[in-house]
Amino acid sequence: MITDPTRIAEILLGLGVINLLGVSENPDGSLIVMIETPKTTQVCPRCAWAGKPKERRSQVVTDLAICKRQLHLIWRKRRFLCPNTACLTKSFTEDEPAIAPRRLRLTNRAAKWATLQVGKYGRSVSSVADELGCDWHTINDAVVAYGEVLVDDPSRIGEVISLGLDESLFVKQGEFRQQIWTTSIVDSKESYLLDMVPGRSSKEPIEWIKKRPKSQERCYQVRNYGSIWSLLQGIR
Ligand SMILES: [Zn+2]
Numbered sequence: 001m002i003t004d005p006t007r008i009a010e011i012l013l014g015l016g017v018i019n020l021l022g023v024s025e026n027p028d029g030s031l032i033v034m035i036e037t038p039k040t041t042q043v044c045p046r047c048a049w050a051g052k053p054k055e056r057r058s059q060v061v062t063d064l065a066i067c068k069r070q071l072h073l074i075w076r077k078r079r080f081l082c083p084n085t086a087c088l089t090k091s092f093t094e095d096e097p098a099i100a101p102r103r104l105r106l107t108n109r110a111a112k113w114a115t116l117q118v119g120k121y122g123r124s125v126s127s128v129a130d131e132l133g134c135d136w137h138t139i140n141d142a143v144v145a146y147g148e149v150l151v152d153d154p155s156r157i158g159e160v161i162s163l164g165l166d167e168s169l170f171v172k173q174g175e176f177r178q179q180i181w182t183t184s185i186v187d188s189k190e191s192y193l194l195d196m197v198p199g200r201s202s203k204e205p206i207e208w209i210k211k212r213p214k215s216q217e218r219c220y221q222v223r224n225y226g227s228i229w230s231l232l233q234g235i236r
Helices: 005-013 108-119 125-132 136-152 203-210 214-219 230-235
Strands: 019-025 031-036 052-066 069-081 091-093 162-173 178-187 192-198 221-224
Touching (some): 005 019, 031 052, 052 108, 108 125, 192 203
Parallel strands (some): 162 221
Antiparallel strands (some): 019 031, 069 091
């Protein structure tokens, strides 16, 4: 059993192999935890030569609340010099996606949780930001980054046997209020939105269906709630 108090705290924090440097409490009860990784080298992202360690710089990263207290990490990130004189990358910062993706200001676990809250449970970005104690953009950037991967995953659609199409006026755009339409594609049996495509013609829904597995294409019972059903007869 581990008895070293610092190591106990590192394990409880659950961020993998990190060094816990210090903890402070803000007057509002939120916590600041300073960490670093023990990493002493990392390959250059451009040329893959081993980088030479340089100074550390702090980056603030929002994490999941711990015991209902908002938690922010100060991550003392190592910088490295690329020793390859022919390389255009002179220096770079350590990267540890298991803690936090390079371009986000949320930890990996907080970004996954936030994406679930917004994408699955329909919470607003601002309410999730309030709960974690960060700004709107921090949450929105994470939801877009993680959500796009999920949306682009072809297996997310699953087995659909009853397809519904519904055109909607999305926005009136510009000086002349040009009408921009979209068509919603829904699983009408399970009653949930699968996708949205631009326009209100049959072209985009047909393209969408053609990207589905052939076995699925034959199974669709196309129903619609608008006026483009007849245009889709050719694909049935
Ligand atoms: Zn390099």
